[in-house]
Amino acid sequence: MWSYERRLQYPVKITKPNPKMAQLIMSQFGGPDGELAASMRYLSQRYSMPYKEVAGLLTDIGTEELAHMEIISAIVFQLTKNLSLEEIKTGGFDAYYIDHTTALWPQAAGGIPFNTCFFQSKGDVLTDLHEDLAAEQKARTTYDNILRLITDPEIVDPIKFLREREVVHYQRFGEAMVRVQERLDSKNFYAMNLEIDKLMANK
């Protein structure tokens, strides 16, 4: 189970609203390489993961991604607080406003709604770990793209923290990959799918 701590993992205090930036940063909430997809990816994959340390890693990183989703949501919330109708119109937030006022709803920067097809849970240890390594890099690239567009130090600060966590998660998943490969046939890592072929062998 999860229990809520009444704190953010990293503080967010933004004093200048900016609806345009909110719409871009929102992608890391509900976009293709965002925190919601990351969390659901890892938390879904862990059930079929045959190695206990990797199942633990998926649980702990999946949990941290929920904290990151909360940080992104806090950034978006504070960037759209107390907007006037004029600011909504001139800030290009009007289309979003029609559907959601200024509530939080997971979508990509381009308005595409959150979709579980953003991630995969495949039940094959190597496939899943490759998916996870790619996911961390894609999220890191997205944060790099965001950092090129923003100048407000109040927004830059938490975004830099989140970017750094993608780098650390990539490192940890890389270590998990090494541990897994150590236990496989080095001549052919893909000779079998541990999760299913073992079950078949026992039948």
Next chain:
Amino acid sequence: MSDNKCNTMKNLLEVSFALDDLRLFLDTHPYEKEAISCYQIYKDQRNKVLEDYEQNFGPILSYNVNDENQWIWIETPWPWEGEV
């Protein structure tokens, strides 16, 4: 927010983050003695600062809400409101 509340929260975030990062490291390095003893040190520190914060400024965990006549869990600003 008072300076004291702000500083206590900052300490809580820092020590909690140290544990968050170490936890992932330990998942892939479960036999690293130095990391395990670090985890223990930060864990003790976190318990102290968590208790300090909750006694003075309200609950962080709903499990730790104290026996009072009102439900204070919902009274202080929520974390996303930018009070810290």
